[in-house]
Amino acid sequence: MGGDTAVKARTVFGVLRLSAAAICLVALIHRLAWGLASNTIASQNFFAYLTNQSNIAFVVLLTIAGILALRTAQDPRWLTVALALVLTWTITAGIVFAILVWQAGIRGIRIDVPWSDQVLHFWLPACTVAAWALAPGHRSVPWRVIPASLIYPVLWGIATLIRGPIIGWYPYYFLDPRQVSGPSEFVVSSAIALGTFAIVATMLVLISRMPLPPMLRQPPVEEASEAAPEPVRERVGQT
Structure with a gap:
């Protein structure tokens, strides 16, 4: 009974992942159109924002994750x-x-926040994290993800600092030398940002290691694959 429930739950989560990918894509398109309508240099640099870059990757991964959830018992x-x-x-x-x-x-200072920004920055990540703890067939995240999560922000920051003086624009004020009091404020702000990345990554690792409710647990792999020449767990791990 628990295995059947887990399979059904896996299907539901597959549909939810595909739905979330679609919502994220619609929000990105709306945000791009909304920004272009404002005719500002910030809108012309839509793809330079870390948020938009990461959400584009989010759409791709959620689509893949949704398809795999409908076809396999575990995520690779x-x-x-x-x-x-x-x-x-x-x-x-x-x-x-x-x-x-x-x-x-x-x-x-007035900052307009369209519904697409609210979805991309708040609602979608919050709902995805909530599902993270309950998704059947998910794997525990290795601790090396924490330092690895800092690589992209650092590279993005370096590229932004090189590009900023050329076009006279920065996506975030604390990266702009004209808007900070000096190198110390830049260093402190950057350190706080990287520290936040590390804290969030740590929380996701811990959440991924929480046990699932009994009804969502997959049947033991050894019992489900007694007749198979190779354990399912090993095949999935090599994917």
């Missing part, structure tokens, strides 16, 4: 790791965005 290890990395980036981008909007409000 690489997919679990990739989802953990992309979720780290999207969640942290949402936290940073929320702080920027809050600070702007305190200073009396």
Whole structure:
């Protein structure tokens, strides 16, 4: 009975993943159209934002994850790791965005937040993390994901610092030398951002290692594959 429930739950989560990918894609398209309508240099640099880059990757991975959930009993290890990395980036981008909007409000600066920004920065990452703990067939995330999650933000930051002076624009104020008090503020802000990435990655690793409710657990692999010449767990692990 528990195995049948797990299979049904796996199918439901597959559909939910595909739905989330579709919602994310629609939100990205709306955000692009909304930004282009404003005729600002920020809108012309839509693909330079870490949030948008990571959400594009999110759409691709959720689509793959949804298809695999409908066809297989377990996610391959690489997919679990990739989802953990992309979720780290999207969640942290949402936290940073929320702080920027809050600070702007305190200073009396108006920042318009369309529904697509709310979906990309807040609702979609929150719902995905909630599902992360309950998704049947998910794998535990290795601890090496934490340092690995910092590689992309660091490379993105370096590329942004090189590109910024050339076009005279930065996606976030704390990267712009004209808007910070000096090198110390830049270093502190960057360190806080990287620390947030590491904290979010750590939380995702811990969540992935939480035991599933009994009704969502897959039947023991050894029992389900007694007649198979090769254990299913090993095949999945090599994917």
